[in-house]
Amino acid sequence: xxxxxxxxxxxxxxxxxxxxxxxxxxxxxxxxxxxxxxxxxxxxxxxxxxxxxxxxxxxxxxxxxxxxxxxxxxxxxxxxxxxxxxxxxxxxxxxxxxxxxxxxxxxxxxxxxxxxxxxxxxxxxxxxxxxxxxxxxxxxxxxxxxxxxxxxxxxxxxxxxxxxxxxxxxxxxxxxxxxxxxxxxxxxxxxxxxxxxxxxxxxxxxxxxxxxxxxxxxxxxxxxxxxxxxxxxxxxxxxxxxxxxxxxxxxxxxxxxxxxxxxxxxxxxxxxxxxx
Numbered sequence: 001x002x003x004x005x006x007x008x009x010x011x012x013x014x015x016x017x018x019x020x021x022x023x024x025x026x027x028x029x030x031x032x033x034x035x036x037x038x039x040x041x042x043x044x045x046x047x048x049x050x051x052x053x054x055x056x057x058x059x060x061x062x063x064x065x066x067x068x069x070x071x072x073x074x075x076x077x078x079x080x081x082x083x084x085x086x087x088x089x090x091x092x093x094x095x096x097x098x099x100x101x102x103x104x105x106x107x108x109x110x111x112x113x114x115x116x117x118x119x120x121x122x123x124x125x126x127x128x129x130x131x132x133x134x135x136x137x138x139x140x141x142x143x144x145x146x147x148x149x150x151x152x153x154x155x156x157x158x159x160x161x162x163x164x165x166x167x168x169x170x171x172x173x174x175x176x177x178x179x180x181x182x183x184x185x186x187x188x189x190x191x192x193x194x195x196x197x198x199x200x201x202x203x204x205x206x207x208x209x210x211x212x213x214x215x216x217x218x219x220x221x222x223x224x225x226x227x228x229x230x231x232x233x234x235x236x237x238x239x240x241x242x243x244x245x246x247x248x249x250x251x252x253x254x255x256x257x258x259x260x261x262x263x264x265x266x267x268x269x270x271x272x273x274x275x276x
Contacts, residue, residue: 003176006033007109007139009102010071012123018115018144019075021271023082024151025113028180032085035075036105039068040095040124065092095124099132106137111173116268118146130265134246140173140275141246149271150240157181158239160230161188161203166245170275171203174243177273178212185239188218189229227263234270246274 006029008022019035026033042060072088079086093101106112112133117126134141157178161167171178178184184207186200200216207214222229234242246261264272 001110001176003029003110004031005108005110006031007106007112008033008035008075009112009114009129009133010035010037010068010075011115011121012038012067012071013121014115014118014146015148016071016074016078017146017148018113019078021142021144021149021152022113023078023084023086025177026084026086027082028152029176031110032087033079034105034109035072035079035086035088036102037068037072037075037088037090038102038124038129039064039090039092041092042095061092065090099125099129099136102129103132103137106133106139109139110176111142111273112137112139113142113144115144116146116265121146134274134276140170140273143265143268143272143274145268145270147269152177152180152240152271154178154181154240155183156237156239157184157241157243158234158237159184159186159203159207160242160244161186161200162245164245166276168245170243170245170273171207173275174241174273175210177241178207178243179210181241182213184212184214185237186214186216187230187233188216189222189226190218190220191222191226225260225263227260227267230264231267231269240270242268242270242272244272244274246276 006022006026008019010016010019022033041064042057068090072090076088089105091101091105114130114133159171186203188199199218204214204216219229
């Protein structure tokens with residue numbers, strides 16, 4: 001399926017790296033891109049000794065709306081300069097509250113693009129937003145490093161392959177982007193388990209049938225974690241995109257990233273497309 005509808009979560013601070021990447025990608029795919037700005041309403045503590053003044057609460061809300069609108073204005077200008085089909089939306093949600101106001105915008109799109117958490121310019125609820133989008137939207141999520149990423153020319157894409165259902169869904173979701181790549185590498189990181197047949201051959205055949213230029217590489221018994229091995233491989237080989245399954249588990253209705261997924265998202269240097 002072609003990539004025709006993209007949703008970009010705008011940043012309230014910084015250089016709008018995710019929005020820029022989404023707009024560039026939309027231009028390459030002749031896709032429509034929607035910028036979604038989030039206004040985080042203040043939390044009113046239930047244990048407060050005295051009720052907060054209504055004018056204070058309203059002033060905080062208006063401040064959040066103004067920040068979101070400024071973010072949306074930046075997106076609209078970037079989209080205008082990129083000459084892509086676009087629209088801007090704004091969603092209000094309570095800080096620390098349910099993510100449904102965001103999810104209703106996420107579920108009917110082909111791809112969600114969101115920026116990595118920036119430790120120097122943190123965004124409200126960014127990690128929870130990424131987790132919720134990945135685990136509850138039913139839509140693939142493309143994470144863009146906060147340091148930015150070049151326009152999606154995709155000379156070299158990397159598929160982190162372990163044969164799992166989540167990795168399979170990620171590959172299917174990434175096909176429109178993989179089709180833009182000059183080269184696709186299927187990477188298998190084997191921590192010592194016995195593997196039957198030729199590792200990655202079936203996936204390489206599948207991708208080749210889609211007209212992709214595919215190679216397979218196997219890293220056996222690496223001396224580092226799976227996440228570090230993957231990140232080192234990307235650094236050494238200059239890959240422009242990583243495609244992988246997003247792993248996690250549920251605990252008391254809270255989705256939590258698995259260790260490898262969390263490590264990748266914390267230290268990623270190129271865009272990562274995940275599906276769950």
